[in-house]
Structure formats: structure tokens, C-alpha cells
Amino acid sequence: MRGKVTVIGCPKLDAVDYTEKLTAIIRGNDIKSVTIVRMEVPCCGGLQRAAENALRNSGKFIPWQVVTISRDGSILD
Numbered sequence: 001m002r003g004k005v006t007v008i009g010c011p012k013l014d015a016v017d018y019t020e021k022l023t024a025i026i027r028g029n030d031i032k033s034v035t036i037v038r039m040e041v042p043c044c045g046g047l048q049r050a051a052e053n054a055l056r057n058s059g060k061f062i063p064w065q066v067v068t069i070s071r072d073g074s075i076l077d
């Protein structure tokens with residue numbers, strides 16, 4: 001993750017919705033792009049949804065992508 005700012009969360013273990021916090025981070029900083037890296041397990045979908053909602057709520061147009069990692073560590077399409 002050299003040259004990137006990394007934010008880590010787990011919606012299964014953390015009893016919070018990350019949307020507000022991520023929205024504030026996006027609004028308050030000059031972010032050029034967002035890469036959401038998630039595992040293939042269903043609970044990681046919550047983190048992806050929070051990031052997508054935060055991007056939408058920020059009012060900014062920022063390029064973004066999702067990278068999904070399998071349970072064995074390989075990158076999925």
C-alpha cells in the first residue's frame with residue numbers, strides 16, 4: 001500500500017456504520033481515487049456499501065474501484 005492512505009474496518013466486528021466517518025474523510029481531503037479492497041465473504045459487503053454511500057454523500061466525483069480477495073488470498077474479478 002506504498003503511497004496510499006489505508007483505512008481498515010470490519011462491519012462484522014465493529015458495531016458502527018462507517019458511512020458518516022468516510023463521508024467526512026472524503027469531504028475534508030483532496031482524495032484523487034478510492035480503492036475498496038474487500039474479502040469475498042458477505043459481511044465485507046457492508047464495508048463496500050458504506051464506502052459507496054460515502055462517495056455519493058460527499059458530493060464529489062472521485063474515481064473508485066472494488067478489488068475482491070478470495071478466502072485463499074487470490075484476487076477475484
